[in-house]
Structure formats: C-alpha cells, structure tokens
Amino acid sequence: MLKYLPPLNDHNLPYPDTIHPIVVHFVIAMVLFAFICDLIGYFSKNYTFYEVSWWNMFFATISIFIAIIFGQIEAGLAQPYEVVQPVLNLHTLIGWSLSGIIAAITGWRYVLRLRNPKKVPIAYLGVGVLLTGLVFFQVYLGDELVWVYGLHTVKVVEAVKEGILQ
Template sequence: MDFPLNRANLPYPDPLHAIVVHFVIAMVIISFLFEVIGLISKRQSLLNAGWWNLVVAAIAIFFAILFGQFEIGLTQPSQAAQPVIDRHLAVGWLLLLLLPNLALWQGIERSRDRTRISKGVLAFKAIVVLLVCYQFLLGTTMYWVYGLHVEPVSTAGRAGLLSTTVNPVLTGEVRQ
C-alpha cells in the first residue's frame, strides 16, 4: 500500500513519533522526580503520581517505537546519519524492554507497600532516566544535525543530492 508523502516524507503533517516520544521522555523524568521528592517529603500523592507516570510511559513507549520504526522507514538518510540511527534504534528497543519491566517490578513492590520505593527500583529508574536522556540526544541529533523528516533535507534526498559518503569529522575517524 502506497501512501502519498508530503515534503517531509511523511503521510501525515507532523512526525507522530516525536509527539508520542516526548510524552515518554517527560513521564519517565517526572516519575523519577516525583518519587524522589515524595520520598524526601513523605508525600504519598507524589509517590502515586510518579507511579502512574511510569505506567503511562511504559504503555506509550510501544506507540513511540511503532511510529519510530514506520517513520524511519520513510526517510532517505545520508550514510553519515546511519550510525546515529542505529544507536537510536538499539536504545529505543532496549527502553521498550526496560520500561514495562520497571513498571512491573515497581507494581509488585507497590502491592506490598505503597509508602516506600526500594533502592533497587530507584537505582534502576535512575539508569532508565539516563538512557532516556541519551536517547533524546540521539533523536535530537537525527533531527537537527542530519535533518531526518525536515523538509529541505527530505527534498534533497528525493532529488539524490545527499552525500552517500560518511563525513569523517562526524564519525570521529579523522586522524591527526
């Protein structure tokens, strides 16, 4: 089935992956912050808010991956962008494994005692937050440096104007 693509190589006005993934990013970070503040201030409402943000993030990441895989298939990236795309995909799939498991682990602990969070869950969540921040950096690089789904870059790709060689400066292969 062929979809008519717009000038950004998408069958719809804006990248849906970017819209959904920003919810995931915000919810993971807010979940961690709410729980740390909730533990310090002993406010159950913040612990509950942190938990529900994690649950929604664990569900939303499925849609972020779905749209991300679909939209990356519509791009015509330069060869220089490929290492960043590959890392972004790998970290995304890793987060798809980690977030639901973290939510499950924390959910089991919450069923026993809603007033506390184990150090293990909090440490695991801190690692997930760092991975989310790294993933954000990779996604931002794909958009702002390589122009994936940016209209002028998409137009240049369709016209065959993008370089097929890897820029050695961007890949760190420059030797002095």
C-alpha cells in the same frame, strides 16, 4: 498495492508532520516526572507522590510502544543517507531496549506497590537514576537526527531525492 497508500508529502510522510516526536515527548516527560515524584516521596515522606509516579510509569509503558511504532514507520520513510545510518541504528536499538527496560521497571514498581504502597527501596531510586541517564542519551540521539542530520526536513528530503545526499 502501492497505489492504495496515501501519497508522501514534502516531509516524505503520508501525514502532515512527524508523530514520533510528539508521542515520545510524553514518554520522556512521564518517565522523568515519575522519577522526580519518587524522589520527592522518598525524601518528604509524602507517599501520595508514589501513586503519581506509578501511574506515570504505567502510561509511559503503553506510550513508548506507540512511539516505537511511529518511530519505525518514520525511520523507514526517512530514506536515511549513509552518514546518519549509525546514529539512527543506535537510536532504534536504544528505543527498543528502553521499551523493555521501562516495562520491567514498571512491573517492579507494581510489585513494590502491592507489597507496600508507602515504601520505595533505594535500589529502585538508583535504577531510576540509570533510566534517567539512558533517557537523556536517547533524547540526545533523537535531537541529533533532527537538528544535525535533518531527517524529515524539507531540504534534506529534497536533497535525498535529487541524489545530493547518499
């Protein structure tokens, strides 16, 4: 069965480079931009920003599941060595949690939009602050996986294959 799968390259991937970071950067940008639009709309009373926020959250909800799929594939192919495993596990746990949290917030936003498209309660903005903090922590963990532990970098892949890293 394995002979039908494409061969892995020097990044230990069946495709040229990691896809998870590309997709997840869209999610990060859309979630943060949605929150900024809500803040601008709230303080400026320019309610068109609420519409922009809604659509950003809607597409972020779809995109985060695509990011998770590629994240799971790439985490499995990374052959994480012992010291990186706790960070990768926490990053995975928060990623899955964020998918549910973002979906729930988007659902809440949809209900708010149906009730009154020109109003967002302060509680929603408070949740946006918490979501922003969680997203920043998740970004920190992802950066740590790449820039500190070097997952899917050629040198680390070679070191794992040679048994230098375990």
